[in-house]
Amino acid sequence: MDNRDEVRDFLASRRAKITPAQAGLTAYGANRRVPGLRREEVAMLAGVSSDYYVRLERGNLAGASEEILEAIAGALQLDEAERQHLFDLARAAGSRPARARRRHAPSVPTSVQVMLDAMTGAPAAVRNDRLDILATNALGRALYAPLFTGPSARDGLPANHARFAFLDPAAHDFWVDWDKAANDTVGVLRTVAGKAPHDKDLHDLVGELSTRSEEFRSRWARHDVHQHRGGAKQINHPVVGRLDLMYDMLPIAQAPGLSMLVYTAAPGTPSADALQVLASWAATAVATA
Secondary structure, eight states: OOHHHHHHHHHHHHHHTOOTTTTTOOOOSSOOSSSSOOHHHHHHHHTSOHHHHHHHHTTOOTTOOHHHHHHHHHHTTOOHHHHHHHHHHHHHHHSOOOOOBOOOOOOOOHHHHHHHHHOOSSOEEEEETTOBEEEEOHHHHHHTGGGGGSHHHHTTOOOBHHHHHHHOTHHHHHBTTHHHHHHHHHHHHHHHHHHOTTBHHHHHHHHHHHHHOHHHHHHHTTTOOOOOOEEEEEEEETTTEEEEEEEEEEEOTTSTTEEEEEEEOOTTSHHHHHHHHHHHHHHHHHHHO
């Protein structure tokens, strides 16, 4: 992934999303040739020269100060995820060019697996920033059962959220709001691409999904980013039915690049009861395996 192209397309896509009215500007003339702000309008809002902003949007973020980046972020009304992505792209622009390479894959620490196994009432899984599932507890594997029988498993690869979402028809039934799950998945991968533009494994994953899925390809072209930290998730589980869950994403300090995803259900709800049923089903499946 070429950093200059990523910068150009990201800034242009954010500029296109903001109308003059949203920016507090008066739009003169009925025939604007751009869907959002013009480059000179962004430059004015950011307090930089038009020539300098044009240079930035052409992909030359190297040397841009933190103050300039903050001003651009403000002019484009970037949210926190988008702002962080802009700073990640700037850091990548300032680093020495490198060819795509495979990053050392961090392993799941033994202490983390012990922690997972001790969590019996909440589904939990450890995944890397490419969305491979590297470890689970028993309830987490039961919750994600469809992911472990999907395209990744058939290809001998780790279960992967993105491959499941875009290459397995079962994903449309599994996620109650598949469209949101798909958008969030692509946004997470876009965020990772800004931090690690030379990651060969990420290149391969994006290339595979772009080739095999129009749904992925169209979303990837939007340059939307997403930080997956916590929230609500609705799942149609093939064994226990509808689950309305809360989730939190917890970074693993001793293994940078890995995070623990923990699901919980509000006590006394049908989803909490369903998790207990799922735990019993998982225990029975293990006993009869």
